[in-house]
Amino acid sequence: MSAQREMKEKNPWHTPVTIITVIGVIAIVALVTVAVLQNRPVLQKYKYGIVLDAGSSHTALYIYEWPAEKDNNTGRAEQKYVCKVKGKGISSYANTPVKAGESLNECMQEAKMQVPTKRHHETPLYLGATAGMRLLNMENSSASDKVFQAVEKALQRFPFSYQGARILSGQEEGAFGWVTVNYLDDRLKQGLETTGALDLGGASTQISFVSKNYDISESPSNSVTFRLYGNDYNLYTHSFLCYGKDQVLRMALAHQTKSGPGTILDPCFHPGYLELKDYSLLYDSPCVSDRKPQNATGTFNHSGAGNFKQCQEVVKKVFNFTSCKYSRCSFNGVFQPPLQGPFGAFSAYYYVMDFLKLTDATMPLKDVKEKLANYCATPWNEIVKQHPEVPIKYLAEYCFSGTYIITLLTDGYNFTSESYSNINFIKKIKNSDAGWTLGYMLNLTNMIPAEAPDSPPLPHAGYVTIITISALILFVLFILSLRFICPSFQKTPHIV
Numbered sequence: 001m002s003a004q005r006e007m008k009e010k011n012p013w014h015t016p017v018t019i020i021t022v023i024g025v026i027a028i029v030a031l032v033t034v035a036v037l038q039n040r041p042v043l044q045k046y047k048y049g050i051v052l053d054a055g056s057s058h059t060a061l062y063i064y065e066w067p068a069e070k071d072n073n074t075g076r077a078e079q080k081y082v083c084k085v086k087g088k089g090i091s092s093y094a095n096t097p098v099k100a101g102e103s104l105n106e107c108m109q110e111a112k113m114q115v116p117t118k119r120h121h122e123t124p125l126y127l128g129a130t131a132g133m134r135l136l137n138m139e140n141s142s143a144s145d146k147v148f149q150a151v152e153k154a155l156q157r158f159p160f161s162y163q164g165a166r167i168l169s170g171q172e173e174g175a176f177g178w179v180t181v182n183y184l185d186d187r188l189k190q191g192l193e194t195t196g197a198l199d200l201g202g203a204s205t206q207i208s209f210v211s212k213n214y215d216i217s218e219s220p221s222n223s224v225t226f227r228l229y230g231n232d233y234n235l236y237t238h239s240f241l242c243y244g245k246d247q248v249l250r251m252a253l254a255h256q257t258k259s260g261p262g263t264i265l266d267p268c269f270h271p272g273y274l275e276l277k278d279y280s281l282l283y284d285s286p287c288v289s290d291r292k293p294q295n296a297t298g299t300f301n302h303s304g305a306g307n308f309k310q311c312q313e314v315v316k317k318v319f320n321f322t323s324c325k326y327s328r329c330s331f332n333g334v335f336q337p338p339l340q341g342p343f344g345a346f347s348a349y350y351y352v353m354d355f356l357k358l359t360d361a362t363m364p365l366k367d368v369k370e371k372l373a374n375y376c377a378t379p380w381n382e383i384v385k386q387h388p389e390v391p392i393k394y395l396a397e398y399c400f401s402g403t404y405i406i407t408l409l410t411d412g413y414n415f416t417s418e419s420y421s422n423i424n425f426i427k428k429i430k431n432s433d434a435g436w437t438l439g440y441m442l443n444l445t446n447m448i449p450a451e452a453p454d455s456p457p458l459p460h461a462g463y464v465t466i467i468t469i470s471a472l473i474l475f476v477l478f479i480l481s482l483r484f485i486c487p488s489f490q491k492t493p494h495i496v
């Protein structure tokens, strides 16, 4: 008996205090482990959405993805993939509609590869057509219907959840572009001041911004109201049909060739530029058809003079500044409230200003104009030599397009030397292209809630840290309390 007692007292692991301590440590480790594992994000699986942007100049297919487990709208949808459809926009297939459908096949096959097979059937697929189809629909609605039928047939052959093809209104195009920019910048979720959106396409251009001084009643047709993440927005938006850069070029050329076939010396093209152009092709658009002169049948010589100031005068002629029935207007009698920045300018605003190296927001407007004037004055053969990699069609038009952009922003929208510096020329935000497509999909899939979603009081890392620190404090308190409750804990065991 005394030998047993001796053994027990010799071995400190057998004291009740030690046993309690070990159990305490195990309990604490278990608690922290459960906290870490329980609150750890589960392995992310993604959902997908596909939007085809059927623009006037070309079609692009965008695939978006977002974390599947965050269906309560806390995960951000991002662009996963973009495919540029070869050839022109679907409106160019008015006489051969079946080809409009066929043109989409290659990118749709790519989409099949990009989206995991098990997600195909639940992936929504949308096609939105913009100004090219708006114009075709105005000009020849049955041709526009046939193009849509062909496109629908082609898209329905794919295993996605086809949600329809339609023409977006200019207002939708402007508003969804604004949603995209502000969603990607996290401005909507955080309720921050929003960024205005400037979108320049081939056939239309959009301006959208929130202005404190915007009285909706003055021009209700320019207003779009949203409630997003618990905040109300009263957005001003306007889309100018025919004021995309390709249609404005037609209007400017039509203006210069109005006296009939012959040769025109165009200040918006480089000195030494000379092309024989088809007069009737120029007028093949509702934006210019009413300006067609009686004798416009043959060809004309389009030659360049390369003069920025004169080019601005030509471009200004496409705007009408004479009538405004509102307190203030941009152009063509369209109401526009006072500009409120910052602004993101994308699509052709970016392509053109990026090529001209004029995207630096710190560059004063007068320097931008000076650089553009020098660029326009550069002889055409030098321009071609300097940029052998750029397609001739794009290269020939940068002087015109740059001049149009500056004229549209300053004379059209009333940006001043000061407010011009609020414009950022952007292509992408966090790897997603700026444009209407993402905003359109977010709206149709109800991915932006009207009210702010409930969020956990602490982020995951904060939760684990607090649990660990609390457990350690409890443990230390427990050890200290043992010294008072059980004084023998302090003593070394006696060997009897």
Ligand SMILES: Nc1nc2c(ncn2[C@@H]2O[C@H](COP(=O)(O)OP(=O)(O)OP(=O)(O)O)[C@@H](O)[C@H]2O)c(=O)[nH]1
Pocket (backbone or CB within 6 Å): 054, 055, 056, 057, 058, 089, 130, 131, 132, 200, 201, 202, 203, 204, 205, 244, 245, 246, 347, 348, 351, 352, 355, 394
């Ligand atoms: N320089 C250059 N121009 C481009 C490029 N991609 C498109 N463009 C031109 O930029 C203009 C606008 O293109 P998009 O934004 O695709 O416009 P869109 O959707 O065809 O036109 P809308 O239907 O009016 O919206 C068109 O004149 C195109 O020809 C590019 O990579 N480089």
